[in-house]
Amino acid sequence: MTPTEGAPAPLPDAVEDPLLFRLAPKSWAPYLQLARLDRPIGWQLLLLPCWQSSALASASAGAAPRWADFALFFVGAIAMRGAGSTYNDIVDRDIDARVERTRARPIPAGRVSTKAAAAFLALQCLVGLCALLSFNGFAIAxxxxxLAIVAAYPFMKRVTFWPQATLGAAFAWGALMGWAAAFGALAPAPVLLYAGAICWIIGYDTIYALxxxxxxxxxxxxSTARLFGDRVVEAVGAFYAAAVLLAGGALYAAGVGGFAALGLCAYGAHLGWQVVQLKKGGGAQAPGAxxxxxxxxxxxxxxxxxxxxxxEAASRALAGG
Known part of the structure; x- marks a missing residue:
């Protein structure tokens, strides 16, 4: 964003000049930043396991993708990513004030009070609740x-070098939800997808933590970035390899292949490319950019x-399962 009079300070990892910030009243800007709407990658990464799981369930049943569920997960991911980020900023406000990348966030910068942030948190949770209540009872439960994992996450960095594992357990939850929304139960396939997504998230959040x-x-x-140190490339590579193998196990357990297998290959190739780029960039000494x-x-x-x-789900539905 190009700073103008009265505009919020752009955060280091925000996208440049987001359209929503230009359209919304300037008084909303600190709350949009609290919800990380200037950094859509967060809700996108929260949403993808939901869509993967929902599509896996449909493909397994030979049914068309459940587009209504996709829409509900979209709304829920944006709302709950915002709620989780707001909660994290409330808990971490003192730490954020001491970290270069986060000290300009709305709470440590004094642009939003803790009380106002808590009210905004409640509003986002209400939106997420409305989306959740549209599913079956098992998926709602x-x-x-x-929420227990989400609540614990901000405190993990204080007691362990593995906060990325807790984030993974929270952010990967959608890998269970998509299947649960379709079938009202769980099975080995979504559990394997969930385990793979946790490994994926540990890998990419380790890169982020550098x-x-x-x-x-x-x-x-x-953080795992501190824990792995000079072995960060090997560690990220190992977690990414586990992510691909477990996702492959999920496809096998669900009895799907074809387009799904092609998607898995593309997924694995991209993760491998990341590891190569990280190594070329210096591993633990890789530039922040x-x-x-x-x-x-x-x-x-x-x-x-x-x-x-x-x-794969769409092709199976067209072929009659």
Whole structure:
């Protein structure tokens, strides 16, 4: 964004000049930043496992993609990504004030009070609840179960070097939800997809955390980027390999192939490309711009798998299962 009088300070990892910020009243800008609407990659990465799981369920049943569920997951992902980010900023306001990348966020910068942020959090949760209540009872209960992980996440960096694992458990939850919304139950296929998505998220969030390694070390908070150190390329590669193998297991358990297998191959190739680029860029010493770019590219990686599954479901439905 180009700073203008009264405009919010652009955050380091925000997209440039987002349309929503130009259209919305300037007084809304700090709340849009709290919801990370200037960084859509967050809700996109939260949404993709939901769509993958829903399409996997449809393909397994020989049915067309459940487009109404896709729309509900879209609304829910934006609302709950915003709610989770707002909650995280409330909890981490003192830490954010001491980290270069986050000190300009609305709460530590003094542009939103903690009380106002809490009210905004409640509003976003209400939107997410409306989307969740549109599903069956099992999916509703499963959705509520994820809140314990979401609530714990901001505190994990204070007690462990593995906050990325907790983030993975939360962000991958959609890999269970899509199947649950279709069948009102779980099965090995979505559980394998969920495990693979956790590995994927640990990998890409480790890359993201490379931006904060120096500040995190000074403050004394943990991350897998700090833990892996000079072995970060090998560690990310291992998690990405596990993500592909587990996703392949999910496809096998669901009895799908064809377009889904092509999507899986494209997904694996993209993750492999990221590892190569990370190594070329210096691994643990990779510039922040490279780390952010590779992190953002996971939207495309996850979309490859989702589109393969959607195409497989659609083709099976057209062929009569």
């Amino acid at each position: 499963l959705g509520f179960a994820s 931006q904060d390694v120096k500040d995190d070390a000074v403050i004394g908070v943990g 490279l780390a952010l770019s590779l992190f953002r590219s996971n939207r495309d990686a996850g979309a490859h798998l989702a589109l393969g599954l959607i195409a």
